[in-house]
Amino acid sequence: MKKHLLLMAVLLLYNILSPPLQAQTSDPYYAVQYDEAGKPLLLKHQLIIAFKPELLNKSVIDNKEIITGQLQDFFSEEGIYLAQQLGIWNDDIASAPTRKIYEYLSTKDSVSITRTGETINIPKYWATLLVFWPLTESKPITQVCDSLRKFYPYIEFAHPNYLYKQNGVPNDPYYATDQFNLHPSGNPQEGNIDIENAWDIETGSPDIKLGVFDSPIMYNHEDFGGGTLATSKIKGGKVYFQTFGIKDISLFPITTTIDNHGTCVAGVAAAIRNNEKGVAGVAGGDFNTGNMGVSLYTFGLFGDPRQTNTPNGYCTDAMAATAITEGANYIPQPNGTYSGYGLHIENHSWGGPALTDNVRRAIKGAARNKCVVVCSRGNDGDDLSVPQEGTDNDNYPAVYNDEWVLSVGASGMNKERLNIKANNTGIISNTGLSLWSSQYGKKMDVLAPAAQELMITTKDDNTVTPIFTVCQYPNYCYFVGTSAAAPHVSGLSALLLSKYRFQNGFTTVLEPEDIENLIEQNASHKAIPPNLYDDKQGWGLINPDNTLTQIKDNRYKVYHFTNGGGVTYQNKGNITLTVPSTGAFGLPSGTYTAEKWQVIYTQTNTFAPSEQILGYWPRLNASEGSNSFNSLPVSEDDWANFSFSVSGNTLNVTAYSHAYYIPARNQWLYKDKVDIKTAYSVHTFNPLASAVNEVNIKSAILKAYPIPAQNKITIELANNTLQSLAVYDMKGNLIPIDYTILSKNIVLNTTNLAEGLYVCKTYLNNGSIATNKIIISK
Numbered sequence: 178m179k180k181h182l183l184l185m186a187v188l189l190l191y192n193i194l195s196p197p198l199q200a201q202t203s204d205p206y207y208a209v210q211y212d213e214a215g216k217p218l219l220l221k222h223q224l225i226i227a228f229k230p231e232l233l234n235k236s237v238i239d240n241k242e243i244i245t246g247q248l249q250d251f252f253s254e255e256g257i258y259l260a261q262q263l264g265i266w267n268d269d270i271a272s273a274p275t276r277k278i279y280e281y282l283s284t285k286d287s288v289s290i291t292r293t294g295e296t297i298n299i300p301k302y303w304a305t306l307l308v309f310w311p312l313t314e315s316k317p318i319t320q321v322c323d324s325l326r327k328f329y330p331y332i333e334f335a336h337p338n339y340l341y342k343q344n345g346v347p348n349d350p351y352y353a354t355d356q357f358n359l360h361p362s363g364n365p366q367e368g369n370i371d372i373e374n375a376w377d378i379e380t381g382s383p384d385i386k387l388g389v390f391d392s393p394i395m396y397n398h399e400d401f402g403g404g405t406l407a408t409s410k411i412k413g414g415k416v417y418f419q420t421f422g423i424k425d426i427s428l429f430p431i432t433t434t435i436d437n438h439g440t441c442v443a444g445v446a447a448a449i450r451n452n453e454k455g456v457a458g459v460a461g462g463d464f465n466t467g468n469m470g471v472s473l474y475t476f477g478l479f480g481d482p483r484q485t486n487t488p489n490g491y492c493t494d495a496m497a498a499t500a501i502t503e504g505a506n507y508i509p510q511p512n513g514t515y516s517g518y519g520l521h522i523e524n525h526s527w528g529g530p531a532l533t534d535n536v537r538r539a540i541k542g543a544a545r546n547k548c549v550v551v552c553s554r555g556n557d558g559d560d561l562s563v564p565q566e567g568t569d570n571d572n573y574p575a576v577y578n579d580e581w582v583l584s585v586g587a588s589g590m591n592k593e594r595l596n597i598k599a600n601n602t603g604i605i606s607n608t609g610l611s612l613w614s615s616q617y618g619k620k621m622d623v624l625a626p627a628a629q630e631l632m633i634t635t636k637d638d639n640t641v642t643p644i645f646t647v648c649q650y651p652n653y654c655y656f657v658g659t660s661a662a663a664p665h666v667s668g669l670s671a672l673l674l675s676k677y678r679f680q681n682g683f684t685t686v687l688e689p690e691d692i693e694n695l696i697e698q699n700a701s702h703k704a705i706p707p708n709l710y711d712d713k714q715g716w717g718l719i720n721p722d723n724t725l726t727q728i729k730d731n732r733y734k735v736y737h738f739t740n741g742g743g744v745t746y747q748n749k750g751n752i753t754l755t756v757p758s759t760g761a762f763g764l765p766s767g768t769y770t771a772e773k774w775q776v777i778y779t780q781t782n783t784f785a786p787s788e789q790i791l792g793y794w795p796r797l798n799a800s801e802g803s804n805s806f807n808s809l810p811v812s813e814d815d816w817a818n819f820s821f822s823v824s825g826n827t828l829n830v831t832a833y834s835h836a837y838y839i840p841a842r843n844q845w846l847y848k849d850k851v852d853i854k855t856a857y858s859v860h861t862f863n864p865l866a867s868a869v870n871e872v873n874i875k876s877a878i879l880k881a882y883p884i885p886a887q888n889k890i891t892i893e894l895a896n897n898t899l900q901s902l903a904v905y906d907m908k909g910n911l912i913p914i915d916y917t918i919l920s921k922n923i924v925l926n927t928t929n930l931a932e933g934l935y936v937c938k939t940y941l942n943n944g945s946i947a948t949n950k951i952i953i954s955k
Contacts, residue, residue: 206274206309207419207486209340210318216342217488218531221318223338225278225495225535227305229331232256238303239283244422245276248308263328269311276307278495278535280423281503281516290507290952292521292547293686294906294934295799299545300538302502307338307495329760339531340491343391343438343479344553344572344660358445358626358665368590368626370665372459375672375721378729380450381460381470382675387446387667388414388504388520390497391439391527393477395431398440398652400448400455400635402469406431410449410469413518415503416477417496421484426475435481436490441656442526444635446664447471447671455653456634459668459721460675471671474518476500478527492527498539505543509885509954519546521674524667526553526660528572534759540574541814544581544798549674549689550574551667553659554586554621558596558614576619578814580797583670583693584715587615587627587662592718593703595627615659618712622693623700623719625665627657634661669696669721677728677735679936680876680948684734684905691735691858694794699723727791727860730868738830739799739856742780746850749773754837754846757810762846764811764839771837771846776802776853782828784861790828792860795819799856801848802834813847817855828859877945881937885954892923892949898942899923904951905936927953 205222212218234253237243243250249257249271260266279302289299310321318337325335361369394401394411402409406427414426421429443458449469450461462470478492478500479485487493506517523543543550555572575584589595595615615627634656670692677687687695697716700723704711727733754769756762784790797815804816820831832855837846880893902923904912912935915926925937935951 204486205312209488212530217340217491219318219337219339220487220493222310222312222314223493223495224308224310224318224322224325224335225305225338225498225533226308226325226335227333227534228256229333230284230301230304232259232331233304235284238277239285241280241283243277244280245274247271248273248275248306251275251277251306259331263331265325265328265332269313273311274309277303278305278307278499279303279502280499282508286506286508286516288508289505289517289542289546290509290515290519290934291545292519293688294950294952295547296932297545299502299506299508299542302499302538302542304333305535326758329758329766330763334534334759336494336531336533336535339494339529339533340487341478341494341497341527341529341531341573342491343436343527344555344658358628368588368592368628370626370719370721372721375669375725376450376463378725379672379676380463380468381447381458381668381671382678383410383462383469383472384678384680385460385471385522385671385674386412386474386518386520387460387471387522387524387671388474388476388518389439389443389446389664390476390478390500390504390523390525391442392436392479393426393429393431393434393439394443394473394475395434395437395440395635396426396475397431398444398635400444400452400458400652401473402449410447410471410473411443411475412472414475414477415500416480416484417492417500418477418480418484419486419493419496423496423499426477429477434477436479437654438479438526438660439475439477441634441654442524442660442664443473443475445656445661446524446668447473448635459665460671471668471675474504474520476504494531494533494535497527498535501536501539501543505539505546505548507546509952513884520548522549522551522667522670524551524664525574526658526663528553528555528575530571530573532571532573536574537577540577540581544578544689547688547798549667549670549692550582551663551670552577552582552584553663554584554619555616556587556613556658556660558594558616570616571619572616575621579620579622580690580795583623583666583689583696584619584621585659585663585666586617586621586624586715587657587659588624588718589628592624592701594624594713613658615662617715621712621715622697623666623715624717625662625719627659627662666696666719669719669724672721672725673728676725679905679938682731683728685737687735688737688796688858689798690794690796691860694792694858695724695727695860698792699727727862732863732866732868733791734861734863736782736859736861737796737799737856738780738782738859739854740778740780742778742830744779745777747775747777749775752807754806754839755808755810761811761813764842764844764846769839770841771839773805774836774838774850775805775833776836776850777831777833778855780830780832782830782859784826784828784859785863785865786826787865788826788861788863790823790826790859791862793821793828793830794858795832796856796858799854800834801852801854803836803847805835806837811846819855819857821857830857832857875943875945877939877941877943877947879939879947879949881949881951884950885952886927887953887955888926888928890925890927890951892925892937892939892947894918894921894923896921897945900940900942902937902939905938906933925951927951
């Protein structure tokens with residue numbers, strides 16, 4: 178009861194005594210525009226503009242020492258001349274302060290290696306700049322954007338710099354008494370995800386990289402390894418603060434942070450388990466075996482307003498987008514290194530009402546990199562002054578395309594959506610009063626715990642306590658809100674990726690749609706059968722035990738299929754395409770006459786007689802095709818439609834997409850019809866297959882070089898003796914390969930391998946197995 182009263186006092190005092198959020202600087206370029214409710218909306222004099230690349234001076238873009246300047250400094254002479262001819266150039270605009278948004282990129286960065294080893298093209302992010310619009314401009318910034326969009330394709334998009342706000346029993350001492358989000362022991366017994374059986378299957382691998390996009394993680398906390406960055410499980414990251422700059426986390430004075438939010442999120446997802454300290458994270462490993470769980474990366478977006486130059490608790494569109502792309506991209510460099518972090522999972526416990534081209538493109542790019550993007554749905558689920566149902570308002574990035582994000586709502590004490598009217602919040606249960614509810618709808622996927630009575634997490638006592646935490650112990654706090662729900666799902670995603678991988682004997686790796694469907698289909702459904710889904714509950718409360726059980730050993734498989742079978746092309750005749758004002762596919766805005774081609778793939782998948790088909794789903798992030806636009810505005814989002822039918826151990830699949838040819842321009846829209854791709858997954862169980870898992874076999878470490886390789890790669894045997902080896906592509910296909918043994922080395926002939934990522938499993942005579950990733954770049 179004391180903790181209820183304490184939180185009530187904090188919340189009420191915050192609402193009564195706290196002044197409205199104000200801009201944190203006298204610099205007029207950082208003046209804040211507020212919405213009708215008095216909440217910070219955007220920065221009045223900052224524009225995010227994506228220019229046509231040909232307008233820019235590529236030598237300046239490629240110079241990593243140049244980050245800021247005047248707009249004219251970033252333009253080529255030809256670009257300035259063209260801008261003058263278009264009428265979008267004058268002395269004030271030419272001298273407008275400007276900075277690179279994607280300062281880590283160069284004009285040569287055009288491809289990224291996905292988490293499944295494919296090479297994908299990435300947008301020319303580097304052509305997007307943050308422009309501090311002349312203070313002499315009298316028009317509102319939104320009107321300026323409307324004017325600039327008319328100059329497509331020379332300006333791809335332009336919008337304000339919007340603001341986003343933060344939204345076996347372990348021996349960890351607070352686990353048994355204060356982490357009822359994870360287990361049913363004690364009181365309360367409701368509202369938990371009962372994770373202990375799931376930990377018998379997987380506890381999290383350091384090979385999996387989880388990025389927390391939030392305030393910086395206090396890496397010196399005892400439950401992350403303690404003391405220094407070098408000894409912690411935080412393996413890297415940056416801060417993205419407008420004034421402080423974009424700097425490596427090792428250069429940031431972490432003890433000066435004023436916000437615990439990111440530390441709280443990180444603790445829920447991955448605080449070290451079984452280290453006799455504090456709490457256990459969902460993917461926190463098992464310290465008794467030397468495993469500290471999933472590796473954390475911190476991407477600081479929120480912090481001291483004197484460093485961020487934004488209102489307290491807010492970050493900008495520009496900084497959010499560059500952090501998202503840098504976290505997801507893995508761009509090969511000429512010297513054999515990579516630009517970007519290649520994260521497997523991104524956790525975003527923040528959001529805002531603005532749909533912007535810049536962040537939307539970044540989220541889409543992360544999904545195309547096969548990164549699992551987990552987003553909190555938001556806490557404005559009901560009118561707080563008059564309790565009533567009914568708001569499913571937008572909260573980006575959680576409501577972007579369903580195939581890009583895993584949108585997470587908050588559950589309360591009864592395992593249903595945390596709701597102001599149902600009084601299931603667990604915050605002030607004895608008073609009947611609550612101050613927030615989880616948002617819902619807009620394709621919200623699942624629920625996860627977020628009631629204060631259920632959970633405690635990591636916090637540093639030197640920082641200011643955020644509104645959604647109350648501290649009961651030194652360095653540990655109760656944590657509520659959909660911000661707390663999201664890292665449960667990020668942690669579960671990390672467990673799935675840790676378990677289902679080559680090192681454990683599986684022949685494929687999981688893609689984002691696989692993660693999402695496994696979590697959804699095995700949740701504790703609250704909706705009425707047979708639908709199992711509704712807008713307010715999503716697919717229900719996550720169930721780690723059910724989910725991990727579906728991939729717990731080699732009897733379970735997730736197959737990946739792309740195209741295959743028969744293909745037919747049907748000319749549907751001419752239609753009128755409408756290209757929106759922002760343009761698409763490199764086309765100026767307007768209307769076009771185009772031939773509409775429907776591309777239809779039919780395929781029959783027949784599995785072993787004893788193999789049971791458990792599920793199947795599209796993988797749109799691995800598909801390439803267009804929607805059936807007709808009179809709809811053209812979108813560059815990939816699209817395909819699938820029809821599945823099961824008969825015993827046979828799955829029949831029909832998949833179709835579209836391609837468009839514009840005769841007047843002799844141009845295919847995005848893809849020629851012969852290049853359309855449709856991709857899907859099939860999940861099976863074979864009770865007669867061996868349940869042996871290579872995770873129980875001793876692992877060996879062998880050095881392989883060069884990385885990346887072209888025509889050959891060498892694996893050092895050292896003092897080991899080779900028994901056999903096998904090379905797989907990232908779809909799990911066994912790839913024939915020639916090799917020779919020279920002295921103590923294995924030399925693989927990779928001449929015939931296509932560019933991409935492969936896995937080489939080397940079986941040694943002592944019974945151990947070495948697993949090496951091979952990257953081919955030609």
